[in-house]
Each structure stands twice: as C-alpha cells, then as structure tokens.
Amino acid sequence: MTNKILILAEHDGATLNPGTAKAVSCAAAITEHGGGTIDILVLGEGIDGVAAQAAAVAGVNAVLVTDAAHLAPPLAVNHGPELAAAAEGYSHVLAPSSTYGKDVLPHAAALLGVNALSDIMAVEGARAFKRPIYAGNAIVDVTVPDDVIVCGTSRSASWPTAAEGGAGAVQARAATSQRAAHTRYQGLAGAGGDRPDLQTARIVVSGGRALGSAENFEILYRLADGLGAAVGASRAAVDAGYVPNDMQVGQTGKIISPELYLAFGISGAIQHITGIKDAGTIVAVNKDADAPIFEIADIGLVGDLFTVVPEIEQQLS
Amino acid sequence: MKILVGIKRAVDYNVRVRVKSDGSGVETDGVKMSVNPFDEIALEEALRIKEAGKADEVIVVSIGNNDVQQQLRTGLAMGADRAIQVETGDTLQPLTVARVFKALAEREGAGIVLLGKQAIDDDCNQVGQMTAALWGRPQATFASKVVIDGTTATVTREVDGGLETLEVDLPAVITSDLRLNEPRFVKLPDIMKAKRKPLDVVPLDELGGHAGAAPATGRHAAPAPRSRGVMVGDTAALVAELKNRGLV
C-alpha cells in the first residue's frame, strides 16, 4: 500500500510554525518505505497566507484549506473533529509535537477510534517507529497494525526543517463541523518579545534557580541579544517566577535542539537534560564541580555565573 | 458535583530508569513505584475544589492489577473520599484508558474528570484529550489555574505561546500541568483513616474493555549517550573553545 500522509499545520493565523516543515521531514522518511504523497491541512480563518507557505514546503503534494470562523482561535474541541473528518482515506496523520499538536492529534485519533503515537523520533518502516519513553531514558520500537490509520506527533527536535521550493496545489476543503458551544476562548497572554523562538534558535542561553530573581535574568537577556540567541530556563527558575512558563526547557517544557546551548546555574536534573539532549554543543557553567550537568556537557566551566556571564559578553564584543 | 481523578502507578520520578540488557523493557524489579506526579497535582486540585465547597466527592481511579491499590490508598490518604480500581493485568493504551474514564464519568455523573497531562512512564500525553473526544465534552489540557464558578470552569493553560485561558461548561475534562499547585504531604493518621475508606474493584470488561488494535512495542534501547566533554579553566578558555569550534 502506498502511503497517503496528512499533516496538520500549526500556525498563528499569519505564519506557518516551523514544526510543520519538520513534520514534513518525518513524513518524507515514511515515504521512503513504499512511496506515497504528503498533504497538509490548514485549519483557521483568513489563512490564505499560511496555505501559500505550506504549499511552498518541498515535497508537499496538496494543501487542504478549511477556512471557517469557528476554527480560530485554534481550540482542540473544534480542530480535532475537522482533523478526524479530513483524515478519511489517509494512511497516516501527523502533527508537530507542540502543545497544539499534542492537544489536537489525540482528540482526532480517539474520534477515529485509533491509538496514537507521541513524539515520533525515527522512522524504521511505513508503520514502524521509534519514540522516547521515561523522559527519554529509553527509546522504544513501536509498530502500528496494518488496518488502522497511523496517528502520531513528530518530535520536532528529531527532524530537520524541510526545504522550501515546493509547489503544492492549494485546495479549499469545506468545514464539516460547527463550533463546540461548551468551550469559549478567553485569550492568550503571550510572553511575546522579539527574541528568537526557543524551538528554532541556533543558540539558546538558559538559566536556572541560581539566577535568584527576575532582575538577575537581565544579564542572560543581554548576553542572548548579543549572540542573537533565544533564552530558556529550568523549571526551578519558572516555578520561582523569574521567567514565564513558555521559557521552560525539559521533559515537561520545550524539547529543543539548538546548535549551541549555554546553561548557567542549572544542575542538570534528568527532566531538564531530556530537553537538551539533541543540542549540538552543550556548555555548562556551574559553581559546583560535581553538578550532574557536567556529565553531559561538551564544554564545562566551574565558576560563578555572575562573574562568567559578563566576562563572556565582554570578550565576545 | 463529583470529581474523578486518574491515578496512574508509575516508576518514581527520582528513579534513574534503565533499559533491561535484553531490550525487552525497562528495569522495574525492586524499583520504587509512586503516584504519577501529574496525578498527585490533579488530586490536590480536586481536593482544593472540594474544600472550597464546590464539589461533594472526590473519587480516585486507577486502571491496572492489584498493585495499583497502593497508589489508590495514597490518594485516599491525601483526602479522596473513595477509590475505584478498574482491574486488568494487561498493558494499556491511552485509548482504552480514555474509554474507561468516559464510561465511569457517565456512570458516576461526574462534573470534572481531572487527569495528569502526562504519565511519566509512557510519556503519551493523550488520555485527557481522548476522554474529552469520546465523551463529547470540553477539553482543557495543561492547566496551571482552575477556577470553578457554578456550572463553568475557567482554566488557564500552559501552551507554547504563553498562557491561554478557556471558559468551559461542566462537565469537562481538565489535565494538570506542574504549576497548578503543590500537592500536600500525607500525614500518618490519614494513612490509617484511608484503610477504612471504600475501594471498589470493577473488571475492565464491565467498562468497555480493550479499544481497538494496539500498536505493538518491540525492542527498548538506551538513548544515544552524551559523554563528558572538556573542562576549561576560565572564561577566556571557554570563549576560545567556542570560537575554535566556530560556534560564536
């Protein structure tokens, strides 16, 4: 059977999230086993721009656009049923493993009556995959039976962003559902800012409990701005209120794969390491020579971050 | 209002999990088992809702063999009113678990099904979403704040872009994120009291049984190791190393 793959696009109404093009790479790996086509489903309102971006991803066959008022903002109770309806006739349905993809994909899978795979990190066959369990302490082989749709999220840190240059055919697809009246969107308090996005930045500067306050994080923001880097944090720093939740890196925060990760005053708990294992180079600065983070750091420096951070900034400028 | 809380028995989060040498699974012999941390948070939230006078009964539910009774007793000691063990010896997929929660929610007439956002063993992050879909009720996942107001709940959700707020009609499914609350500690007298609280055992088949074709799990492998790199003596050496490697 040739593969027919549908990818749920993630976007903010204007821009396609890079997780989508990463899911295309995951889909392309599936088509290496028996060929097939890759389509993208864009759900929202006023989304022609997003559809055009999706069509331009290399390897995309068709872009299905369902433009309807009830599909913005992107709530799982409205997107899940549309994804399930659109999935008919497909062998695979994928979504990025973001909070959006993780909210919508299992919802759709349940409506389709099938199980789902979270965080696909490798493709071994059209129905054979690898995914992490136990916070990435084990990688398990999973095979999906032949007679069901494969539903899964693709682990963004495991897949490269598919190139541009595609020429997918954009097709309108009528909505099949209506707004779920039981759920009302009240708003999004975004941290925003113009710093690079944590999940796509080449360099990430990250701080832990040792920073001690929101004010002290300023030294990391300054260093990051000089490097064109994104800023991340450990859970301890988020829980203490030094930084907002969307900066958390780790098992229950963001899983990232920058070329360079600089960790300041982070001990290296297993849940944090899970989030950075795919980084190219990990640098750790910690005043405790026995901190576990040094066991996995490529470059380690025992020192006080309040001395080291300004020194790095100065020596790089 | 009744609140159903999912309690999964999982390897304690402090345990460094190791893959068995034959690749058949992970080492669980003699390993400390606990309540999945997200479920402790879900239960704490349910108890706080009840203590605020907005719910009448908190029911903890675990699906598994008799070992899960240990975690259900922990839930009772924390303050749940009663427990239900949905009995099965099999490994479960989230879709089956979701069918159980939907069936129990209907049987009990639950106002909220409060689950963890993810079990830290399978790391699926699916059951809440699937339960909401099957039940046709609101889905408020990754909650960091829950406010109950009569027949609605206002839930703040931790999403990649920040904090999203939803207002949902009850009954609804809510899944807990880590910052929802700090679970209370269990006190010794509560453990004694918990022994006398009701714990019902219901066979899985009575609540729908297994759902559909399950993915087969095969070999387990340890992740590619990252090894210890170089230690440098001072900031100048660190910056030189970064420049050498062409990283800055």
Ligand SMILES: Cc1cc2nc3c(=O)[nH]c(=O)nc-3n(C[C@H](O)[C@H](O)[C@H](O)COP(=O)(O)OP(=O)(O)OC[C@H]3O[C@@H](n4cnc5c(N)ncnc54)[C@H](O)[C@@H]3O)c2cc1C
């Ligand atoms: C279910 C679950 C999920 C979790 N998910 C995550 C997650 O996604 N992400 C995450 O990060 N954590 C997560 N955690 C928490 C994790 O276990 C750790 O508690 C947390 O990562 C610790 O953060 P930290 O390293 O900043 O703090 P600490 O462990 O307190 O470490 C602070 C470090 O700073 C060093 N230090 C102190 N002062 C200085 C100084 N002046 N200069 C240099 N170094 C200094 C200390 O030596 C120490 O090593 C989770 C926990 C659980 C139970």
Ligand SMILES: Nc1ncnc2c1ncn2[C@@H]1O[C@H](COP(=O)(O)O)[C@@H](O)[C@H]1O
């Ligand atoms: N066997 C189980 N018994 C009780 N609750 C469960 C079980 N499996 C999963 N859950 C609930 O569903 C949540 C999400 O699990 P998962 O989708 O497997 O990551 C958990 O935090 C629990 O609240």
